[in-house]
Amino acid sequence: MVALELIKAAQSGDRDALIALLREIESHVYRTAYYILGNEQDALDASQEALIRIYRKIDSYEEKALFKTWVQRIVTNICIDKFRKTKPTVSIExxxxxxxxxxxxxxxxxxxxxxxxxxxxxxxxxxxxxxxxxxxxxxxxxxxxxxxxxxxxxxxxxxxxxxxxxxxxxxxxxxxxxxxxx
Incomplete structure (x- = not known):
């Protein structure tokens, strides 16, 4: 299945398609969160929050935007909210x-x-x-x-x-x- 088929199947209630879709994007979500937030724990928290939000809002995705930009908007907004709440620590492993x-x-x-x-x-x-x-x-x-x-x-x-x-x-x-x- 290609991503568009996964998205449509997930939106129609196919739980397996939704899980496959989330697995397909989870590394991209984490990578974005890690580079924005600067540390592993905050990135894991933000990634988890983003994936949950995507899970809950998959029905609201419309094909007007690319799926990856819709996903990046969600993870970026979560990271920006985390910046507002706490100042991140800088670390690299x-x-x-x-x-x-x-x-x-x-x-x-x-x-x-x-x-x-x-x-x-x-x-x-x-x-x-x-x-x-x-x-x-x-x-x-x-x-x-x-x-x-x-x-x-x-x-x-x-x-x-x-x-x-x-x-x-x-x-x-x-x-x-x-x-x-x-």
Whole structure:
């Protein structure tokens, strides 16, 4: 079954289709939540809340929007609500970093520092900038999909991304000078 068939079956009350649909999207939901919130526990909480909300509101999904943008809107709104309630903690776990095969130990260590610095820089962005960066560069959403997911004008999305890139450039300026932060 393709996703559209799963959606229609889930909307018609097919419990197995709904479970299959939720399983298909759960890793994307978690990834978005993790990169927006910055830590595993908050991401797990937000993911669970998003999946429950999707489960309860699957009947309200209309094909006017892409399913993935509808899902991202739900998880993003939940993450933004969590930001309003508490300030997130910044953490990254090195065991989650993926290294290209064949790297020397020194290169792996350097890659770990670079990855951590990039994640730390993204975590320092304001929530609305972090969200558009996550959707654009980690979830590979188009500008239109981001605008639709966040219910923002496309020019606002472009502005947020522009400002976020400026902030990241400033936060990661040591790399432009050839150095590694540590």
């Amino acid at each position: 090195e065991h989650e970093m993926v290294f290209a095969t064949g790297l020397l130990v020194e290169e792996e260590v350097l890659a770990a520092y670079v990855a951590k610095d990039i994640h730390d820089a993204i975590d320092k962005l304001p929530p609305h900038h972090r969200t558009v960066v996550v959707l654009r560069y980690l979830q590979d959403f188009s500008y239109n999909e981001i605008a639709e997911s966040l219910d923002l004008p496309i020019n606002t999305v472009k502005s947020y991304l522009f400002r976020a890139r400026q902030q990241l450039q400033s936060l990661l300026q040591d790399y432009q000078k050839g150095g590694v932060r540590g």
